[in-house]
Amino acid sequence: MxxxxxxxxxxxxxxxxxxxxxxxxxxxxxxxxxxxxxxxxxxxxxxxxxxxxxxxxxxxxxxxxxxxxxxxxxxxxxxxxxxxxxxLDLASGEPWPVPDTGGAEGDLRELARLVVTGFTDPETGPVSAAFISAAVRNPPTARALHAFFAARHEQSAVIVERAVARGEMPAGTDAAEVVRTCVAPLYYRLFITGEPVGEAVADRAAAAALAAARAGVFVSG
Missing domain, CATH: 1.10.10.60 (Homeodomain-like)
Structure with missing residues (x-):
């Protein structure tokens, strides 16, 4: 052979x-x-x-x-x-540069900015957009994309774990929900409304997620 x-x-x-x-x-x-x-x-x-x-x-x-x-x-x-x-399967197993600024506010802000950069960068942006587009129409790609995001949420959980340990968020805060709330407005603009995104939009989304987390909105029942 x-x-x-x-x-x-x-x-x-x-x-x-x-x-x-x-x-x-x-x-x-x-x-x-x-x-x-x-x-x-x-x-x-x-x-x-x-x-x-x-x-x-x-x-x-x-x-x-x-x-x-x-x-x-x-x-x-x-x-x-x-x-x-x-x-996507290979990418989901690779380490992600999860921010560590010393505080939840900075970490979430940098996380949101990473997402914006990933879609607006001339080299990575078209690839990221292609995966999203393919997942909408193709079940195997959709399943792989879901697994990719699950891995990213797991890697990003440390942001919330550190915040809880520092007393910036209440115990029992659902890390994945904080991350989703932080980045969801960005995906909405990128793929639903087509509105522009930039650091100001990213910072506002991060601030909203942090305020909700501090208020206990994401504490598991």
């Missing part, structure tokens, strides 16, 4: 009952040649999304840009939906 065919064979995991389940697209082995192929395909997928959007994403384009034979890409990722989902 040659390398191309070997890399194309999807590995499976076995449950205690012996039933096999396929892993996520592209996730065959955690290291070695397979990891390099997966990363090359992910980088090519992001580059294609940045240039052409989700509607312009093709397996052929990713194969050409990554240098991975299109047969391998088809067999391991299946479709453009699989490529997008796997790129």
């Amino acid at each position: 040659d390398d191309e065919t070997r890399l194309a064979q999807p590995e499976v995991t076995m449950t205690s009952s012996g039933t096999s389940h396929g892993t996520s697209p592209g996730a065959v082995r955690p290291g070695g040649r397979t990891a390099r192929v997966r990363e090359a395909v992910r980088a090519a997928t992001l580059a294609e999304l940045a240039e052409k959007g989700f509607d312009g994403l093709t397996v052929e384009g990713v194969a050409l840009r990554s240098g991975v034979h299109k047969t391998t890409v088809y067999r391991r990722w299946g479709s453009v939906e699989g490529l997008a989902a796997d790129a």
Whole structure:
């Protein structure tokens, strides 16, 4: 069996009952040649999304840009939906620069600004927007995006944990709800109304989330 065919064979995991389940697209082995192929395909997928959007994403384009034979890409990722989902899957496991300014006000403000930068930056913005657009129309990408945001909420929870420890928020505050409230107005402007977003908008959203958290709005019942 040659390398191309070997890399194309999807590995499976076995449950205690012996039933096999396929892993996520592209996730065959955690290291070695397979990891390099997966990363090359992910980088090519992001580059294609940045240039052409989700509607312009093709397996052929990713194969050409990554240098991975299109047969391998088809067999391991299946479709453009699989490529997008796997790129999000990889991103969800990567560390995020969660702010640590010494106070909840600064942390939430910087968190909101990170979101704005992610969508307005000339390089990262088109990719982020492409994922959102794809998730609206494509269930596999939507599931991957939901998992991505769940990972981000988990990573950002430390902002609220620190705030509670400092006495800036009441005990029992739901960290995920604070984060959602902080960034939700930004997504509303970006993808619903099309209104401009900037640091002033980000700061206002962060201030609103902080005020609600301090008032105990997000304390779990």
